[in-house]
Amino acid sequence: MIKLSSIVVAISLALSSQVNADTTTPSDKAIKLTQETILIDTHIDVPYRIHKSWADVTKATDDGDFDYPRAVKGGLNAPFMSIYIPANLEFEGKGKSYQLANQLIDSMEAIAQRAPDKFAIASSTSDIKTQFKQGKMSLAMGMENGSPIEGDMKNLQHFFDRGVRYITLAHSQSNHISDSSYDIRRKWKGLSPFGKKLVTEMNNIGMLIDVSHISDDAFYQVMELSKTPVIASHSSLRKYTPGFERNMDDDMLLALKKNGGVIQINFGSSFVTASSRNWYDQLNSKKDSAKKQGTKLSKDFDAAYRAKNPFPFASLGQVLDHIDHVVELIGIDYVGIGSDYDGVGDSLPTGLKDVSSYPNLVQGLMDRGYSNTDIKKILSGNMLRVWQQAEAYAKKH
Template sequence: MKALPVFLAAACVFGASPAALAAPSERAVEIAHKYVIVDGHVDAPSTVAEAGADIATGTKTVDFDYDRAKAGGLDAPFMSIYVAADYEEKGGAKARADILIGLMEGVAAQYPDKYEIAYSPKDVRRIFAEGKIAMPLGMENGSPIEGDLQNLKHFYDRGVRYVTLAHSKSNHISDSSYDENKRWDGLSPFGFELVRAMNDLGIMVDVSHLSDAAIEDVLATTRAPVIASHSSLRHFTPDWERNLSDDLVKKIGQNGGIVMINYGSAFLNEPANIYNTPRDAARKAEEGKLGRAMTEEEASAFNAAWRETHPYPFATLDQVLDHIDRAVELAGIDHVGLGTDYDGVGDSLPVDLKDVSSYPVLIDGLLARDYDETAIEKILGANALRVWEEVEQARKKRKW
């Protein structure tokens, strides 16, 4: 699994959360299978690489596999080619990305009746019509570019169709929202060059994880729509830069881009976002009494005991819908989608939205809030495909 910020990493060990999914209505199930559902961010490649998961059979899988995706109507999950921030310093980022791409190519080759790599919106629609699941590729963290635009072309040729410019640490391209060291005050000089080159190639620029200043730099530089592949709204998690401010949501809409809502509970409600703060303070106080730091085993036992008396505040379906409502209000119905972060946020997913079989549950929630079928189709995938098409149309000839 991917390395996570502390408050999210802890979510992986909260213990069993309510596992039963709400029973969706027949209409919701029908809608889920009628329209293309695009998910902007699914971390299944990491489960394949780290746990030996088989996403075709469901062996060792977490939130995503073929049967559950088909049940939920998921048609085009962007497979996250996630490269941890520490590769920036230790090296090997490009090789790591190539390995993960190779694993997804292997899945498609081994199970051609179930999966196919998608290189374009046209591919997605054809694969959908054939009854298979499309696997477009998005690279999470630009470190594998390694300062060389030829590497960008290399990854485009391998199928990468968006790049999240940074992850949990600032890198040679951009500052990260998680990193207190804002070394560039936005994008680096190479970052500006990279955004223009991504426009030229037809690779979507993903602003999730970036600092506010870096997102502003991207918006001022790009000539194509951008995406926030797995971000939610800061309005509900005040002062947390990883989520998008109202102003940035509006600007992404004005850019023609799309905000794709993240399902991690810490992204959706403030109690989950700050859950670890009092626990960590209590553990530190206990260490003061001990006169030493706790061992790993002691810390784990302390955290488990804390959870018993302080239940984790899992997000709800209504809270996911609140983020969608506000994003629609700020950016417009044409600029909102889904980027659940399945397989990437541990056991912190909302009640009733625990895996990729649950998209009909979300659809029922949208119907209950008076979204019509046209609006629901846009949120489920039409908006994402439209942005992707516009990025393709913005390409220009360039010598590589």
Template sequence: MELERVFVNKISIITAGAVLAWSQLTTAAIEVSEQAQTIAKETIIVDGHIDVPYRLREKWADVTQATDDGDFDYPRAVAGGLNAPFMSIYVPASLDGSDASTQLAHQLIDSVEAIVARAPDKFAIAYTTNDVKEHFTKGLISLPMGMENGSPIQGDLNNLRIFYDRGIRYITLAHSQSNHISDSSYDLRRQWKGLSPFGKTLIPAMNNIGMLIDISHVSDDAFYQTLKLSESPVIASHSSLRKFTPGFERNMNDDMIKALAENGGVIMINFGSSFVTKEARQWRDGLAKAENALLKKEGKDSPKLADFEATYRKDNPYPYSTIDEVLDHIDHVVKLVGIEHVGLGSDFDGVGDSLPIGLKDVSYFPHLVQGLLNRGYKEDEIKKILSGNVLRVWEEVEDYAKKHG
């Protein structure tokens, strides 16, 4: 796995396995100006999706200090100006329909609370948009939480209230498989042809309680049904554009982005290379086909499967996307529906060794700001992308709940 750390303008590369071609890296490098650094430091930056809790479940680390792996820790967040990352409470689809999904969600929330308890001078749970703004003035990094996969709700609206009270502020309705709420973009079964009957009752309940609805991962039918039912704007917390990854339903097409904008919502761009370019998407598909072919030929006990991806990469180098290609996604949304409907949802700590050249961890946000400046975006426009748009949506969701909850 590649580990890359950036401290403002200095890039230090640590690689395990193949080393990226220097010419490829320098082509994508961006020289960060003082203006970009200032914007990053003086603006609230909201990232819609970072998988720190599940990362720590698999291998514990103290992210209140510098860590040797992963994409997020306190020093790198400070270096990048990131101060409001949504902590993803990710529950695998394999736990759908079991009490274990609800238990895991609570355990992951516990882990976020533990981060804050260890370093209350650095982090604070954010329950409201006002919390985010207040923490920013105090120099604290806000940790709002979003639940990736609605499986832990277990068909019980009482659980919705419990998770809201614990700090969950958005729910991604499904993940890699259809669940009791919604069909998934990854699941060909389409058992509900969109939302389930319970899902159709959950949407207004989320509106009334003040819970953001996240349509990342859901099928197209579920997306449109959600927009029809929701009285509040919705978000795509970590999705990119199908225009650049044809046939990849997990991303959103132009018609969906237009509908999202009409709803008042925001698409938050995923940084993972396979979300950004068709080449990286095709590489991932090729890996899966090759692995399945080996499995069929030699069986699940084949020793070649143990380190298959590393072996595959030697003969088929991974086609990393670049920061410029991430910026292309932002540009397209802006040209299609306006500056008010795009944000950032990196998927740091969730997409493994697939992050773009120039956006390798949370310290890189000044590079993204510089890229936007280089493309002619004004400071007030950049601030909307960094946080203004998603905070507006979150405030509208809060306001609706105050009036109707």
């Protein structure tokens, strides 16, 4: 029998370790490694953020999770800017998705043109590497929600020509391409007939397929069809959020390894811990209950609820747990970073509050015994491998 005092000591050490993981200032070694490495984050929602409320992210901003000074401090030099299209009937199939996607791409080009000493658009792995050597921040682009394709393969080529290099097939509702993990109406039971053709054509032109957000059935259908590795641009693990289909389970991770793809871990607290996920479920339940009773919700309903029920932020250590599990299950070559900065509101974990925080993650990885070589794979090496394989396949087809 273990003595109670031993258990108390063990718990104390564990809690102390967790606190230290979240509050320790990164070492010079961690900062140096972060700064000297290409750092790809495959999902940052700046385009839609500044579309809704303009901010000049070439300079320091008062809000949001990203701006140039903070990104430089954090060592971020190759963010994928999310061309996010809301999933609703107002956009789907009515030309508005196509229009909005082009506007968001325009805004990224404008940033690069306005500050050419700081930013450059990146549409290839060679662009990323060249611009890193030049000291410029590469702005790559991924489309979150394939709605702008609008059932026309010509639009796929159009957005590829404009620099988009991955497409998240669906978002929070099923569209003309795929069912969504959030949508209980499984219209297609996976991919639509057009969606299956789209996967093949995306392979052929070198457009990466993003399996974040899609239903499990759609995921496995992509696995069967895709001839190139796929990405999950901003997903975490269902192991730590049971029942949350938006995250990936162990069987999906094993399928991802077989495909050669990579999962880019989402930092949002509700993607990282069940307690954070449950907090949102309880908030929504309170709202639904109030509406059923005919109560008109006040503008500060969420704030009032939060005041009485503090949000259980995830910790840096818990984000690291997700990375650890991927590595333990399928290996170091299949995991990266897809933070969802500017996309998950104020739910970011302690120690990872904005783009200046990547050295904290690197320090955490060092503390857990990851080598510099392995850390570089997580920061960009794995994503670059997958992207290069897509480029090579396209050259042959």
